Amino acid sequence: MSDKQTITITPVGVMRCAIKTPGQAPMNYSESQALGTIEVFAPYLEAMSGLEAGQTLVALCWLHEARRDLLKVYPRGDRSRGLRGVFTTRSPMRPNPIAVSEFTVTKVEGNRIEVTGVDVIDGTPVLDLKSAVCKSGAGSRDR
Amino acid sequence: MSDKQTITITPVGVMRCAIKTPGQAPMNYSESQALGTIEVFAPYLEAMSGLEAGQTLVALCWLHEARRDLLKVYPRGDRSRGLRGVFTTRSPMRPNPIAVSEFTVTKVEGNRIEVTGVDVIDGTPVLDLKSAVCKSGAGSRDR
Numbered sequence: 001m002s003d004k005q006t007i008t009i010t011p012v013g014v015m016r017c018a019i020k021t022p023g024q025a026p027m028n029y030s031e032s033q034a035l036g037t038i039e040v041f042a043p044y045l046e047a048m049s050g051l052e053a054g055q056t057l058v059a060l061c062w063l064h065e066a067r068r069d070l071l072k073v074y075p076r077g078d079r080s081r082g083l084r085g086v087f088t089t090r091s092p093m094r095p096n097p098i099a100v101s102e103f104t105v106t107k108v109e110g111n112r113i114e115v116t117g118v119d120v121i122d123g124t125p126v127l128d129l130k131s132a133v134c135k136s137g138a139g140s141r142d143r
Numbered sequence: 144m145s146d147k148q149t150i151t152i153t154p155v156g157v158m159r160c161a162i163k164t165p166g167q168a169p170m171n172y173s174e175s176q177a178l179g180t181i182e183v184f185a186p187y188l189e190a191m192s193g194l195e196a197g198q199t200l201v202a203l204c205w206l207h208e209a210r211r212d213l214l215k216v217y218p219r220g221d222r223s224r225g226l227r228g229v230f231t232t233r234s235p236m237r238p239n240p241i242a243v244s245e246f247t248v249t250k251v252e253g254n255r256i257e258v259t260g261v262d263v264i265d266g267t268p269v270l271d272l273k274s275a276v277c278k279s280g281a282g283s284r285d286r
Contacts, residue, residue, distance in 0.1 A: 006153050009149065049228030050228050055231070071189040072189060072190070084192060087191050088192070095187055098241070127239045
């Protein structure tokens with residue numbers, strides 16, 4: 001495989017929420033109580049089958065406003081800590097800015113999934129949704 | 144945002160391991176002791192700065208052999224459990240087959256990251272690497 005290979009992805013949905021700029025976004029889903037609604041696009045509605053309030057949903061989002069040209073950052077913007085390679089951080093700035101967040105589902109209605117724990121901005125493309133891995137026992141979550 | 148928008152991604156690396164077919168792959172990283180080596184492509188070497196043995200690395204991999212046209216699956220192939228929407232499972236089959244795995248780093252040398260917990264096949268493109276979220280306290284892991 002060459003490093004020139006490219007992959008084309010079409011988002012399966014979009015996040016709608018009150019967070020309008022990256023500066024307003026919580027640093028991480030584990031520090032967020034923000035509400036949002038994932039609107040799933042029509043071709044993918046069937047993939048929501050079985051989704052219910054109370055579930056933890058892993059969301060992969062494309063951080064469309066993030067810089068992709070930075071390979072080192074100051075973690076959490078703290079210059080006293082020195083530059084670190086982005087692969088050792090959760091910085092939104094990275095060559096392929098795909099965020100991995102865990103949201104809690106509060107309501108499912110039609111193509112809309114209401115969630116809490118939002119750490120991305122309004123209009124962020126959603127690339128994938130999946131169930132969380134349960135570490136306490138194989139089989140309680142599903143491949 | 145329209146559902147016709149597409150995003151172009153260039154992999155940052157590739158997985159090298161002894162798992163040669165999807166059928167040989169463990170169901171999930173949490174059930175895997177398999178070894179592998181992530182080869183990071185030259186343009187992204189600087190992003191590895193600070194990466195060390197013992198760290199947990201979240202890897203986003205593009206499951207290049209997965210079917211993208213299935214929206215419902217039998218979880219873990221068990222037909223007795225009924226079909227479920229892929230967004231409520233960890234099935235590799237989904238519209239955008241991006242796997243989220245947590246690997247343990249055992250060695251870092253040049254552009255090579257040796258890891259355990261591999262659940263993807265040899266040749267799988269790696270889209271992103273990031274640190275794990277520590278749930279026990281903000282700040283111990285970094286945005």
